Amino acid sequence: MSIIRPEIEFIDRSTRSIRYLEHGWPTDLCRWHSHEEYELHFIAETRGKAFVGDYIGDFSPGALYLTGPNLPHNWVTDEVWTREIETRDMLVQFNQSSLDALRIAFPEFSEMRQMLTLAQSGIEFVGFNPTFARGHMEAIRDARGPERIVAFLRLMVRVNEHAEKKVLSVSKMVQIDGNGKQARIGEVIDFVVNNFSEEISVDRAAEIARMSSTAFSRNFQSTTGHKFVEFVNRIRIGQACGMLYATDAQVSTICFDVGFQNLANFNRHFLKMKNMTPTEYRNTAQTDLAPSVGGGR
Template identity: 70%
Template sequence: MSIITPEIEKVDRSTRSIRYLEHGWPSDLCRWHAHEEYELHLITATRGKAFVGDYIGDFKAGDLFLTGPNLPHNWITDKVWSEPAPVRDMLVQFSHESVEKLAEGFPEFSQVLQLLQLAQSGIVFEGFNPTFARGHMEAIRDNKGAERILAFIRCLVRLNEHAEKKTLSASKLIQPEGGSKQARIAEVVDYIVKNFSEGLSVGQAAERAGMTEVTFSRNFQTVTGHSFVDFLNRIRIGEACGMLYASDEQITMISQEAGFKNLANFNRHFLKVKGMTPSQYRDTARKDLAPNMEQTS
């Protein structure tokens, strides 16, 4: 499925204003998709790659995200987890209209609308206590009627008070239609995601899209929020991260499998994207990995 073209999910809110869900891994619910509702999403087990709009990054157990309307998203657990996780995701979906009307009736609640504005690009709540996050989710899950709404409001207030909110997607992705330029860019993105290890120049990508290099580069930046080279390298680095802590393979081999021609080039790009060397990343990831694996057993 295209990283640009998400599956559109319809959420039935005819009998309830918010929807609670939880699921394990693997699951058919884990897919690249978008919907009109906001989604508060807590990862409770495993680790892997988060895709939110044009953002590609790592996630681990305890991470809490908030995505805005029509912002495509997916969380893909790395292959190091060979055993299924009974519960990997706890999430709540809700509409902008519900919160907006609440703010109209209770002006004190209007500050939460600023939180929802940030969520248009996706938010990860860095440093938010995972025990508290799970407690809020369980309160929403276990209550009914008005008590569920109160638990949900209490959660939103705490999130709004949390200082460390990191926005994720540089731009909301444009939905491709028909034979538009966006659709042709989407085809190139699909090719990159499936064939990231192959050599692909800007000229070849432009030819695949049926555009000049200048036009292609401009449209690619608009649709994805990244330059072609930056996007390709981010995909490759993301794949390399999974291989670094999922195997004992030598870093030289991993760099080649990820599509980098030489180790020095790989190290330079890895440091730029992750802020550490591949060996440092492997050591750090494996230190975090052990307790998370115990949590899922």
Template identity: 40%
Template structure:
């Protein structure tokens, strides 16, 4: 029986030397940070809630979320401020891009996975995938080793390739090659924005935070996240507003200001740009989904 590896860095190899590597971590953890690497990763969120960042996408996560990220696509899951300590927050399966590509050259059957892996370069969230089934698949793969682990994982990938209820997350397919120091700067800025998005945050403020000029930071930030700074800030604020629209009965005008916008017209415009509906319609749809689950 092969144990799951709790690695100090996602980039480290599993001591088992299996091509398919299983890792997990709890909360808090140094692994909760903005980062990108050379592997595909299938993430299963076992516990906690908060914000998820994949490429230029900003959204929310809850237990049971299943997301596949492609190589060098930056990602992070940041827990809510009141999150307690948990032993297992995120379970991930890593597999290298080069091995999959080489296998495809030798075995034509592997090309059946090509559409799935190409979509993963934008990040894929599998919608309404059964939580119990995801847990079962992860347990089976993590407890196996060698060829048995590989075959089990390929079977799951084929199942996910056939899963029709999914959404692509990042609007741009990023190829982030920033070094660890640059990734840490982005992580510092993302954490700062997440913690202070309801306040007024200036470009000068965040550029100074990481010791860069405004112009250098603007170029660096857009390359790393796929967003201009103000676009990214708006995405975080809209994500915060979505939570309040779903979980509270606060007036929309009040939510506008609590999310960090300084006028309702701008809030409505940005919300519709990112979500495709007005805040009022978003709340109505959320209420309908809740009622359907209760029924």
């Protein structure tokens, strides 16, 4: 039985290539939702919990995020905030085809490709100057026509240059482009994502990649930034997160369904990756993502 499903939002782009929005808190716009567009999202006021895919973490004023297509997200202000906030969220939504066309016309914009790939898992731009971010959001808001697009691109260039990009959700975590070794690593990633509940050894993965175990381990870590066993566990924990907030299955059942062989090991890895137990994760998600709770867009 599904407990929480994101609301699907349709955005009409027939007359504009980007969409600027801002809203306060509380508001009817606050909900757990997803859409086909990327979203660059700035938090102007309040503190609370950010929900991006299977990620749950803290947000505070000045936080800046980029979410990719169809990645569910929500920002939930802590209940201690009792006064109304005029402007809590400032955001811009844009689609993949616009940026693809831009890269064709101006190849220099290909530099953004890696950031957009990471955004499929959600990015927080840690330490980004909040005054700069808000000023540029206001410039986008106040501009019209081509000037609005120029203001948007100026901000996108700056966030792309920002060094500390924290990838948030395990889901859609890695997409590999290229040929040769990288393409073979990509085959292993696809295999893990589709067969996470099975026993997958390094030797089996190396066989899929058509490499020796030593060469595979080295290439996998250099490509993904994770050791293979760690990556498999991250995928399994990510799947468990989805089951925890989307079903009422018991934690022990979920543990075995995602491929862990014992509950203690599952709980240990979950706590390490999410800084909370599976039960705490479920309780937090079910409380803060419920439609009746004031949250964020």
